[in-house]
Structures are given as structure tokens and as C-alpha cells.
Amino acid sequence: MRPRVLPRPRPSLGSARGPVHARSLHSHRLARAIGMTLTGGLAFATAASATTALTLAGNIDSTDADAVLEGVDRPEAEPPSDPNAGTVLNIVLLGTDDRSGENGELVADGELGARSDTTIILHVSADRSRVELVSIPRDSTVPIPSCPTTNGEQTKAIRSSKFNAAFAQGVLVGGDVHSGAICALHTLETLTGVRMDGYVVVDFAGFQQMIDAVGGVDMCIPQDVYSPKANDLRLDAGVKHLDGWTALNYARARTGEGLDGSDTSRIGRQQELLAALSRAVLAQDVLTDAPRLLAFLDALTSSLTTSDNFASVSELTGLAFSLRSLRAENISFMTVPFTTDPENRANVIWTDEAGALWANLKADLPALGQDAPVQVGSPSTPATPAAPSSTATGPAPTPTPTVTRKAGEEAFSSADVTSVCG
Numbered sequence: 001m002r003p004r005v006l007p008r009p010r011p012s013l014g015s016a017r018g019p020v021h022a023r024s025l026h027s028h029r030l031a032r033a034i035g036m037t038l039t040g041g042l043a044f045a046t047a048a049s050a051t052t053a054l055t056l057a058g059n060i061d062s063t064d065a066d067a068v069l070e071g072v073d074r075p076e077a078e079p080p081s082d083p084n085a086g087t088v089l090n091i092v093l094l095g096t097d098d099r100s101g102e103n104g105e106l107v108a109d110g111e112l113g114a115r116s117d118t119t120i121i122l123h124v125s126a127d128r129s130r131v132e133l134v135s136i137p138r139d140s141t142v143p144i145p146s147c148p149t150t151n152g153e154q155t156k157a158i159r160s161s162k163f164n165a166a167f168a169q170g171v172l173v174g175g176d177v178h179s180g181a182i183c184a185l186h187t188l189e190t191l192t193g194v195r196m197d198g199y200v201v202v203d204f205a206g207f208q209q210m211i212d213a214v215g216g217v218d219m220c221i222p223q224d225v226y227s228p229k230a231n232d233l234r235l236d237a238g239v240k241h242l243d244g245w246t247a248l249n250y251a252r253a254r255t256g257e258g259l260d261g262s263d264t265s266r267i268g269r270q271q272e273l274l275a276a277l278s279r280a281v282l283a284q285d286v287l288t289d290a291p292r293l294l295a296f297l298d299a300l301t302s303s304l305t306t307s308d309n310f311a312s313v314s315e316l317t318g319l320a321f322s323l324r325s326l327r328a329e330n331i332s333f334m335t336v337p338f339t340t341d342p343e344n345r346a347n348v349i350w351t352d353e354a355g356a357l358w359a360n361l362k363a364d365l366p367a368l369g370q371d372a373p374v375q376v377g378s379p380s381t382p383a384t385p386a387a388p389s390s391t392a393t394g395p396a397p398t399p400t401p402t403v404t405r406k407a408g409e410e411a412f413s414s415a416d417v418t419s420v421c422g
Helices: 029-039 050-058 102-107 164-175 177-192 202-213 244-252 264-283 291-302 312-320 352-363
Strands: 089-097 116-124 131-136 141-144 158-162 198-202 215-220 225-226 233-235 238-242 304-306 332-337 338-340 348-349
Touching: 029 050, 029 238, 089 177, 116 164, 116 177, 116 264, 131 352, 141 164, 141 348, 158 164, 164 177, 164 264, 177 198, 177 304, 202 244, 202 264, 233 244, 238 244, 238 338, 244 264, 264 332, 312 348
Parallel strands: 089 198, 131 332
Antiparallel strands: 089 116, 116 131, 141 158, 198 304, 215 238, 225 233, 338 348
């Protein structure tokens, strides 16, 4: 499937004047989308070469020359340079439940329209040593500012509404997903005071293909799950290997047996799925295996809508290369601190702790580390490594208890335990 990549207008989000109309599609848009994907959708997928990106962009008949020449004495390759070296990146990741085309066939629930029920701020540190993903509950009670759209119109400001109304308003007034994403981005900047550098929108098909591209993911399902509204999803408790279709429905499920119906619990399951995906990518050496990386990127870019704010393939691969040393314990997940909205118990409001989180992101301080000025949520504790094997006789050592984090409510890293099965 060829990627759906549309240009992003360049409105001044602080201006009342509407943006100019979007420019026509250019051939290098795909390369830019791949770069945004590398640094946004999955920041740990970071070793793409320019050859790989160009192959995706043009379906070029190509051969992996480096593989053919392996073992031959050659001059050292010049590593790609990061055009944003030393610069923080904050990217808005949006999961949209668009029911058009293939997406409608995947979910088959009779719903119409497009909404964004998943919003994550992806923070990439300036030194490229860590990535933090902050989930925003869709049911957060917040003010929604007036937003410019791609057709030059402005949405109306809303004094108090659910956060996901920002995306819906943008789509309604602007007539496209870009307008929804721009309004969500502008709303986040207004609420947090943190500059957002772009957005990536992934639909149902894209999520499923992402999971299938790595052959599925292993997940601990703590209790039996049956969700009629999520394509009759049925999962028995235990460690399960989920393919893309099953993972998609598990990420969507909110009501049914074994589920409490809350959006915050669903956020936790989505965070666990992304953590499992990151572990699968790292464990399979996808980043250093050209055929696997090509397949993964092809799947990842097939259902994306992105902002257009990166310049060239060479610059993007440099940025990707700079993240090559990321490990599971350097990829962290958290939810903006919240409590129940006293005026509407179906919604949540952000607590004062959220201010510390935004301050950390703005200052590029690790939200989970000791260097943060204020601890946000529970500190992350990497899983205890296994003790070395020994042939010595005697009683077995007492296992060290492993702290289990509650995904969706507590901060955790991809190396942490979030669910216990047996």
C-alpha cells in the first residue's frame, strides 16, 4: 500500500489570520513522512539508511550493495549527521478512529466520522539518550482555543470541553485530518506552554500493520477479556502472542468482561502495547537488518498523516542515526497526572503535578530520573536482571521482588513489569 502523505500548511499558531492553502503534493513528501515516523511514531526505529528511504519513496529496483560487499576492504562510511543535533523534539502522536475505507472494514462497528481518542506527546531529549511518551486522557476537561485550519477558517474557542473535542472541531471546520491535528497541537501548546514540533496521525490500519510487521507482540493478559464492541475480542488470561488484528482490538477495547470501561485503563493497555512493540523491534534487531527495517517502515508509513517540517532524506536519516543507542529502559511511558473532575465524574482534570511535568519537558529534564526538579508519578525501576547461572550446590537464592507499575496511572519504562501472569 502506498503511503497517504499530505502536505501540512504552515500557519502561525499564535496569529488570528488563517493559514494559506496547502501546497500540491511533491515526491519528497514520503521521505519526510518516513523521517517523522522514525523520530515520532516510534522513536526507537532509528537506523534507516538513505537507500532504504529512497526505495520506499520510489519503488526503485535496487540491491543492497553494502550486503554484497560485506567482507571487502572499503573506505569508512561517513555517518549521517543529525540536523537537529542538540535540539529537543516534542511530537504529537494521534491515533484516529477514522472509519473510511480499510479502517471501516477492520472495526465494523457501524460508527461514522473520525475522532482522535489517543493522544501522546513524544519527547526526544536533546542528547538523544532518552524518549518519553506522555499520554493525554481524551476525557480531560480543558479549555479549547480557537484554531486555524487548512482552508483558512478558524474554529470557535470552547471554554470547557473534553480534550478530544479539539481534534473533532478542527476536522469539522477544516474538513481534513490535518486541521484536526493542528487544533490538537495548538491546544496542547496552549495548555502546557511547551513547543510542539510536529504531529503524526496513525489510523487503525497503520496500527495493525505496525504490529504485524514485527510478527506480533507478546503481552501479559492479567484476566479473561471479552469485548463485544471490539470485534468480539476474546482473550484468556496469561501470556499471549497478539497479531496486529488482535492487538488493535485490545488497544480499542474499553467495555466488556475483564474491562472497567474507563479511558484511563485503556490508555494503560495502549502504553503496554507500545512498550511491547518497542521490545520486539529491539529484540529482533530490526534497526540493523535492512530487509526487516524496510518491511517495518513500509507498514509504518502506509497509513500516516504527518506535518511537513523536515527537509531531506539525508537530514532525516542523520536524526534517526543519532537515536541508534536507545535501549528499553530509556523509553518511558506516563500519563499526565489527573484526578476525577468534581463537576463531571465521567471526566478527569489535571492536577498541580502536571505543571511539574511540563516544566521538565520544557527544560529537557528526565521526568523519571533523579535529575528532574520534581518527581512526576512513581519513579521507574528497571526490571531486575537475572542472576548468573551457577553449578554450585546449596539452596536456591531468594528471588528479589520486582516492582510492578500500573500502566496508565504510574510512570514506567519499556524494561519495567506492568502486568503479572502466573
